[in-house]
Amino acid sequence: MSALTGTTRLARLVLRRDRIRLAIWILGTPLLGYALAGSVASIYPGQEARLGYATTSASSLVARAFNGPIHGTDLGAVVVAETYVTLALIVALLSTFAVTRHTRQNEETGRAELLGANVVGRYAPLTAALFVIVAANTVAAVLLAVALAGAGLPLAGSVAAAAAIGGVGVAFTAIAAVTAQLSVTARGANALAAATVGLAFVLRAAGDVFGEQSADGTRVRSAWPSWISPLGWGNQVRAFDGERWWVLALPVALLLVGVALAYALAERRDQGAGLIAPRRGPATAAPRLLSPAGLAWRMQRGTLLGWAVGVAVLGFSMGIAGDEFNDMIDANPAAAEAINAMGGGADLINAYLAAMLGLFALTIGAYVVQALLRVRGDEADGVLEAALATAVSRTRWLGTQVLAATLGAVVLLLVAGVTTGLGYGIVTGDPLGQAVELGGAALLRLPALLVIAGVVTAIFGLLPRWSVVLSWTALLVFLLLGQLGAVLELPQAALNVSPYTHVPAVPAVDPAALPLVVLAAVAAALLAVGVAAFRHRDVPS
């Protein structure tokens, strides 16, 4: 039996298990690209507007860090600057999680053992997963190229930009193939690969920040750190600006090296084992672990710490960027007028800070969903059954989880507000005052997050099997209503569905108590429904 026996059959199994995910991925990326290209084209229609955009982007360190290096004034270049980092991150994470799901997760759940006992070669599962995921990246890239060209961008640039994004997916497929060999758990493998994505982002940001602005002011030549980041490679293709096709060989080369390394590692380890040995732990439990609350803290603390660090870094950079925003407005009265018109004449910097806090509140919504969905994960695993067979009531168990998620949200909101305030305060000369003010403003978003917690709890109580899908869908709907609702000119009734719509945008406007109280009441009702339903249903179900 060859080491690859059964690969085709396993590849079909991967396709079958992931047919919906893959379809969303393969169709969603080009659709998103098409929509974004259209909206960018309408915002920067003329050469003059794009010249302004390119010059600002090339000189702004924040734009370089978050959007990557700009390459000229072609409409395509602006589209790439506005969308590349987001699309590349999405594709990198999708590829990563897909690899783990079909390799390490199968081993962890014992599914691989079941398959391995059949006629399946040693390398077959990995090969099948890689094959499908690389193919998905390729097809998505082809469709994205068609979509960009269809939106009216030059063909060569469209192909280069799409290939650059596909290349990111391929590169991280290779990286995930290796991390899946290293860690024993799917969680660990995903964390390792996600950390690699984060590192790649930081390297690229650093390389672009320390890059040089070209003589005409509309281009950035990245420094070397961008070249060691798979996320940076895509920018170096310079789509729509004299494409450098050879850069696309880098992800392909990484794929070959990664696959070879993964095979070599797979050869050296046992099924189910990893190369990073799990640490031992205490033989007896510390007293503070021995309660539902202690357990919830233990389960959440790692995730919460990771989130807090991420939020702090982002908040601080956003705060510092606030001052650059001030400079930009001083230097460019036309832009100030434009933004003024959009913001309804409110204090500009406060509108910016309020928008940032709103974004944080949305992001922290994802934390709340993720933290609360652990209860469902425990139910599906069977741990919940063991816990509820002890003298802990269902109300106490679920209540503790809700409380833990809420406290986590409070912490993250505070971190977001305080770090944004510190960042902005340091550059404007009042760190403490800004930290306190924005910390408080951030906390006003809590009622919206309570509603999120209520929604997840109600779904968990009423439709446990749909918890994961429905909870994330709800958050996504809230996010889309907030981000696109105004652009799409949706009726207010639709916008009102999202709890975020009702949070006063402090510090841009004055705080108001009524909407917060109503949100809290809605949250309380949803929580009550969820807990009552959970008390009356089967576990597990």
Added chain:
Amino acid sequence: MPVISIGNLVKTFGAIRALDGLDLHVEQGEVHGFLGPNGSGKSTTIRILLGLLRRDSGDAQVLGADPWRDAVRLHRRLAYVPGDVSLWPNLTGGEAIDLLGQLRGGLDRRRRDELLHRFDLDPTRRCRTYSKGNRQKVAIVAAFSSPVELYVLDEPTSGLDPLMEAVFQDEVRRVKQAGATVLLSSHVLAEVEALCDRVSIIREGRTVESGTLTELRHLTRTAVTVETARPVSGLDVLPGVHDVHEVDGRTHLEVEPAHLDELLGQLIRFGVRALTSTPPTLEQLFLRHYGDDPAAAATGAPATAAAGASTATAASGAPSAPAAGSSDADAQVDAPHGGAR
């Protein structure tokens, strides 16, 4: 007062009728074997007893209380080992044991350490690195570390090696000695035989047998091989005698324990030279109820299906009806049930 008392319990999952009028009675201080083929409803019954699932209809009482309404109060008085143990992956085994014990209302530290030692379990390893057997040991240690009145064990030893099986059996005997009651769902017949005072066998959500092992054995036929001076005749018309056939001058037959005496009286007339009698094995007893078709599995020999089916009826005292076939399987299943009570 019975510790567990279930009558006519029904539980459905959508179209699936997992429990279909199940009865189960477990007395104070006994080790009660709970047996049945896969999917027959053992775990479902146990989850109802723990207040995890809600019954559709029927009565269920545990330690004199309603398992659904009084779940939390009851759980202080019982310990549970789930059929498929899963644990918090990032806790160590020791932490998981302490946590489960504490949530239940406290555990005996000395016993906990002793059990860890006896079960040869390393408490410093993360639960995610444990094999199925080791996860099971964690749940077993956590359960037996708590001095409770009732232990509910759902196939607790399916992943244990023989050495650990022996330790487990010791522990069950120890808690029984201390006056506790044990409900033990199990597929390990040797374990059931060694531990259980009484057993209940269920099939497709119904109780088909309940009683002591001795009582149940009486419901199954003894295999007899006899060598006689003169050729035997007229045996097959005797009540309770079945499947008479001759091989190499020896007569093989099966007889219900209640009719052994009459058979021997008859055999003596032909001049017995040698006689062996083999009591039914536990396997035969269980196979009879575990097989797809309860009638066909009556003697563990599919070839004698029809005769076997009639015997099951006869065992309850009803007149023997040769070649009754398996068309009225229900009646045959119910009959021994009544007979055993």
